[in-house]
Amino acid sequence: ILNVEQSPQSLHVQEGDSTNFTCSFPSSNFYALHWYRWETAKSPEALFVMTLNGDEKKKGRISATLNTKEGYSYLYIKGSQPEDSATYLCALNNDMRFGAGTRLTVKP
Amino acid sequence: KAGVTQTPRYLIKTRGQQVTLSCSPISGHRSVSWYQQTPGQGLQFLFEYFSETQRNKGNFPGRFSGRQFSNSRSEMNVSTLELGDSALYLCASSLALTGAFNYGYTFGSGTRLTVV
Numbered sequence: 649i650l651n652v653e654q655s656p657q658s659l660h661v662q663e664g665d666s667t668n669f670t671c672s673f674p675s676s677n678f679y680a681l682h683w684y685r686w687e688t689a690k691s692p693e694a695l696f697v698m699t700l701n702g703d704e705k706k707k708g709r710i711s712a713t714l715n716t717k718e719g720y721s722y723l724y725i726k727g728s729q730p731e732d733s734a735t736y737l738c739a740l741n742n743d744m745r746f747g748a749g750t751r752l753t754v755k756p
Numbered sequence: 757k758a759g760v761t762q763t764p765r766y767l768i769k770t771r772g773q774q775v776t777l778s779c780s781p782i783s784g785h786r787s788v789s790w791y792q793q794t795p796g797q798g799l800q801f802l803f804e805y806f807s808e809t810q811r812n813k814g815n816f817p818g819r820f821s822g823r824q825f826s827n828s829r830s831e832m833n834v835s836t837l838e839l840g841d842s843a844l845y846l847c848a849s850s851l852a853l854t855g856a857f858n859y860g861y862t863f864g865s866g867t868r869l870t871v872v
Binding site for chain 1: 798804855857
């Protein structure tokens with residue numbers, strides 16, 4: 649079992665703020681990292697699959713970076729909107745066991 | 757194409773009973789994984805089925821079991837229900853077995869089980 653740690657556990661920001669959070673993982677035997685967004689009353693939705701060290705992926709105002717040597721990935725949200733409020737989860741492709749998530753609340 | 761379908765959506769059971777939940781994956785997906793989410797907890801991995809065989813198992817008691825059929829549909833069974841089994845149960849399907857590269861999971865809407 650590969651322990652995936654996410655921080656912070658929760659985050660409250662104002663609309664328009666940019667924010668970021670972290671997914672940390674063991675750097676040995678890295679294959680791929682998955683990011684998901686889970687909105688209340690919906691199913692978790694895939695955001696990104698990160699594979700290469702230095703990878704940067706972007707979807708609208710959300711982007712993610714990957715550092716496999718030091719074992720972390722950052723998720724950035726630029727100009728947060730209330731609809732970004734969700735729990736953001738990461739998991740390693742090796743076993744798809746998810747971190748505890750970062751719960752983001754964006755206040756209007 | 758149809759997504760991942762879980763039935764039923766809601767279920768209320770009494771302590772000591774057993775329950776069976778169903779998951780139909782996306783057509784062509786051969787891997788089905790099950791997760792439990794309880795209040796304040798993240799997604800806890802239960803097990804994964806691929807080609808009708810359990811391939812991975814999380815740290816849950818033997819009361820939790822599952823199976824997968826030849827059409828990749830999967831069922832999860834919980835016997836002798838306890839109050840602590842009240843949770844949202846999610847299934848997720850993917851093309852490949854976990855560990856091989858996959859483009860991620862597609863999740864169902866979940867079954868909310870309440871044990872009273």
